[in-house]
Amino acid sequence: MTTAELTIQAVDRNEEGFLLDSSQWTPDVAQQLAEEAGVGPLTDKHWTVLTFCREDAAQQGQPPGLRRISKLSGVNMKELYQLFPKGPGKLAAKIAGLPKPQGCI
Amino acid sequence: MKRLLILGAGTAGTLVANRMRKRLDADWAVTVVDPEEQHLFQPDLIFLPFGRARAERMQRPRRRTFSPGVEWIHDTVESIDAGKRQVALDGKTLDYDLLVIATGSHIRPEETPGLLGDHWYDSVFDFYTLEGATRLRSALESFEGGRLVVNVVEMPIKCPVAPLEFAFLADEYFTRKGNRADVELVYATPLDGAFTRPVASRILGSMLDEKGIRVEAEFNAGELDGEARILRSYDDREIAYDLLVTVPTHMGASMIEASGLGDELGFVPTHPNTLLSKADDHIFVVGDATDLATSKAGSVAHFEGHVLTENLLRATQGRSLIEGFDGHANCFVESGFGKAMLIDFNYDVEPLPGTYPLPVLGPMSLLKETRINHLGKLAFRWAYWNVLLPGLPFPVPNHMSMTGKRTEMAAEAA
Ligand SMILES: Cc1cc2nc3c(=O)[nH]c(=O)nc-3n(C[C@H](O)[C@H](O)[C@H](O)COP(=O)(O)OP(=O)(O)OC[C@H]3O[C@@H](n4cnc5c(N)ncnc54)[C@H](O)[C@@H]3O)c2cc1C
Numbered sequence: 001m002t003t004a005e006l007t008i009q010a011v012d013r014n015e016e017g018f019l020l021d022s023s024q025w026t027p028d029v030a031q032q033l034a035e036e037a038g039v040g041p042l043t044d045k046h047w048t049v050l051t052f053c054r055e056d057a058a059q060q061g062q063p064p065g066l067r068r069i070s071k072l073s074g075v076n077m078k079e080l081y082q083l084f085p086k087g088p089g090k091l092a093a094k095i096a097g098l099p100k101p102q103g104c105i
Numbered sequence: 106m107k108r109l110l111i112l113g114a115g116t117a118g119t120l121v122a123n124r125m126r127k128r129l130d131a132d133w134a135v136t137v138v139d140p141e142e143q144h145l146f147q148p149d150l151i152f153l154p155f156g157r158a159r160a161e162r163m164q165r166p167r168r169r170t171f172s173p174g175v176e177w178i179h180d181t182v183e184s185i186d187a188g189k190r191q192v193a194l195d196g197k198t199l200d201y202d203l204l205v206i207a208t209g210s211h212i213r214p215e216e217t218p219g220l221l222g223d224h225w226y227d228s229v230f231d232f233y234t235l236e237g238a239t240r241l242r243s244a245l246e247s248f249e250g251g252r253l254v255v256n257v258v259e260m261p262i263k264c265p266v267a268p269l270e271f272a273f274l275a276d277e278y279f280t281r282k283g284n285r286a287d288v289e290l291v292y293a294t295p296l297d298g299a300f301t302r303p304v305a306s307r308i309l310g311s312m313l314d315e316k317g318i319r320v321e322a323e324f325n326a327g328e329l330d331g332e333a334r335i336l337r338s339y340d341d342r343e344i345a346y347d348l349l350v351t352v353p354t355h356m357g358a359s360m361i362e363a364s365g366l367g368d369e370l371g372f373v374p375t376h377p378n379t380l381l382s383k384a385d386d387h388i389f390v391v392g393d394a395t396d397l398a399t400s401k402a403g404s405v406a407h408f409e410g411h412v413l414t415e416n417l418l419r420a421t422q423g424r425s426l427i428e429g430f431d432g433h434a435n436c437f438v439e440s441g442f443g444k445a446m447l448i449d450f451n452y453d454v455e456p457l458p459g460t461y462p463l464p465v466l467g468p469m470s471l472l473k474e475t476r477i478n479h480l481g482k483l484a485f486r487w488a489y490w491n492v493l494l495p496g497l498p499f500p501v502p503n504h505m506s507m508t509g510k511r512t513e514m515a516a517e518a519a
Contacts, residue, residue: 067259068369077327081339086323087297102398 008032018093018100022057025097033095039084042095046083049075053096063098065089107133109417110192110201112182113358114139114167116147116493117392117406118207123172124414124496133202133421135174138194140181144170145235146489147263148403148482151270151439153238154245155278160235170494182208185364187385203387203420205413206366206373208358210263210393210401216354217258217326224331229349232271233263244348245278250287251347256336257294258326259354260301261370263393263401266448268292268352269299269309270439276316277441293321293336293344302455305448308472312440326351355401357394372396377452378428380413389413389420399432399452407493408433411503414496433505435461437482445478447471451505460509463501468509 008029012020017036019025030050034042042050052073056064066089070077084091093101109125111118114137126135143164152158171177180194185204192199212233214220220229230244231237255272262268272292279285292299292313298306299313299320313320327339329349336344356362357371366373366384374383375395382388391409393401412429419426432452439445447469448456458472469478492499 065369071369077339081325081327085340 008036016094016100019097022097022099025054029097030095033097037091037095039091039095043083045075045079046095049073049080049083049088049092050096053092053098057096057098063093063096063101065101107202107421108200109133109135109203109205109421110199111135111137111205111207112185112192113137113206113208113392113394114144114170114177115207115209115392116403116489117209117394117410118205119144119170119494120407120410120496121205121207121391121413121417122175123494124410125417126172126174127496128414128418129421134176136176136178136199137171138178138180138182138192138199139167140179142167142179144494146486147233148485148489150232150235150238151267151274153235154232154241154271155274156242156246157274160239163235165490170490172495182358182360183363184360185366185388187364187366187388190387201387203417204389205417206361206382206388206390206394207392208361208394210261210355210357210372212353213356214351214353216356217329219329219331220258220351220353222329222331224329224334228334228347229329229331229351231351231353233267233352241350245275248288248348250284252289252291252345253348253350254291254293254336254344254346255350255352256324256326256344257296257352260295261401262352262355264436265301265400266436266438268294268350269313271350272313272318273316273441274439276318290316290318291321291344291346292318293324293326295323295325297322300456302450304458305450305456305472308458309438312474316441361394368396370396377432378412378430379416379426380409380430381416381426387420389417397432400434400436402434402436403489403493404436405432405434407499408503410496431504433503435501437478437485439479439482440474443479444474444476445482446474447478447481449505449510454505454507454510457510457512459511462506462508471510 011024080088089101111122122135122137144167146163149158149163183193185192190201226240230241232241255268257268279288299309300306325339328337334346357367361367362371373390373394375390377397380389382390391413392406416426435449437445437447450456460468461471463469
């Protein structure tokens with residue numbers, strides 16, 4: 001199977017639906033994860049956020065939290081809630097194929 | 106003469122200064138910088154609004170909290186120049202050989218649009234500052250009835266159980282005053298439940314339930330309309346209130362941002378096990394100022410203190426650091442009517458029920474309301490000034506221990 005055909009049934013995920021191996025992620029997988037989560041078709045704005053999250057995680061070694069996303073991605077908090085309803089931090093990480101951002105204790 | 110310079114003399118800075126003075130030779134100066142004349146015992150801020158603690162008794166002159174030989178500079182740090190190993194104060198600079206950042210975490214109500222305004226300290230209060238808690242006391246006294254909302258704006262906050270304790274104590278307060286039936290209590294939190302970790306969240310959640318405190322979960326406060334008395338979330342949910350008790354966004358000291366050493370909240374990226382800053386080998390970080398994934402609590406500052414004193418000593422000798430800190434936190438949670446719970450956890454293990462081995466006072470119950478735990482909470486007042494700040498050994502194990510913990514609860518929750 002080529003990566004282009006990869007479906008979310010074929011990637012390894014934990015019980016909350018986060019990818020276990022970020023390298024199995026493809027834009028196609030992201031679109032399927034978004035539909036599963038009720039986010040719908042991914043727009044350019046969504047992709048701005050997802051691309052930021054993946055790049056930041058690669059540099060920092062951990063997925064960015066919500067405040068970091070809103071401060072550094074150029075998409076403000078209000079928009080983030082519109083794009084990824086309810087829990088933008090968690091949801092963006094999930095669709096970007098990253099682990100769940102570490103809960104603040 | 107070499108200098109160990111400690112920025113901030115709160116819980117963490119003071120205990121580290123006192124311990125290091127004992128461990129270092131006379132060729133090292135131990136210097137702390139803090140602008141505040143008084144040292145405030147913050148845990149009593151949850152009792153103050155209910156008339157159960159007095160402001161005068163919560164503070165002591167800072168100069169009396171230091172061991173002989175600790176030098177205190179009464180000033181505000183404006184910035185750190187890590188390259189030059191120099192700190193700028195108001196109008197002068199100080200050189201250091203080793204630096205400890207212990208400037209804590211502070212509320213920033215201005216981060217939420219509308220939170221500050223004419224209604225601030227009129228219908229909207231914080232209780233994380235002495236002024237807020239004192240003013241809230243009068244507001245509670247004259248509160249006849251209506252909806253009281255406790256809102257945590259954003260995580261992380263210091264002492265993450267404090268807002269829950271506030272809600273529990275409010276339930277007791279209005280019950281004793283005889284107007285509980287006229288007061289609707291609402292707890293609005295950005296978390297998906299009462300607490301950050303599953304088992305404790307479930308147990309604390311059902312306590313809120315039993316006390317008739319309604320939880321609004323996943324509520325991320327975006328703005329306040331102070332005139333209409335409405336709190337609005339980023340996704341346009343609204344909560345109306347008559348009295349709002351807010352726990353605003355927390356950030357590290359602004360001088361950390363000014364020095365380019367902070368993350369997006371001004372907390373300092375810190376190695377989770379050694380407490381060395383990620384940015385520079387001569388800077389350590391302790392207490393609420395770190396970005397670590399454990400509670401911002403006095404108990405944590407105490408446990409970190411052990412590892413930090415050892416590592417500072419090693420740093421002066423050019424030896425390798427120990428990776429000794431495990432994220433250990435424990436907190437008493439005051440639950441009202443003379444009872445409290447105890448929770449004990451670390452980076453990897455969530456708070457679990459069971460018993461906690463404690464010499465002298467005897468085993469304490471974990472995640473269960475008891476009278477003994479309440480006495481433990483009160484004993485902490487004495488221990489804070491007399492054992493913790495002087496940096497004396499505490500009769501509790503430094504690393505979290507699994508002895509007495511019931512692990513099957515975690516398995517059930519998973
Ligand atoms: C309501 C409430 C209840 C709490 N209950 C508990 C509890 O039950 N148990 C528990 O363990 N913990 C509790 N805590 C938390 C505890 O008080 C803190 O975690 C602890 O004090 C952290 O210590 P610290 O030294 O990191 O910060 P702090 O003690 O806050 O000290 C920071 C110091 O830095 C100084 N400072 C700041 N900026 C500068 C600057 N630019 N230059 C120089 N100095 C500066 C400040 O003046 C201050 O003295 C509670 C806190 C609150 C607010």
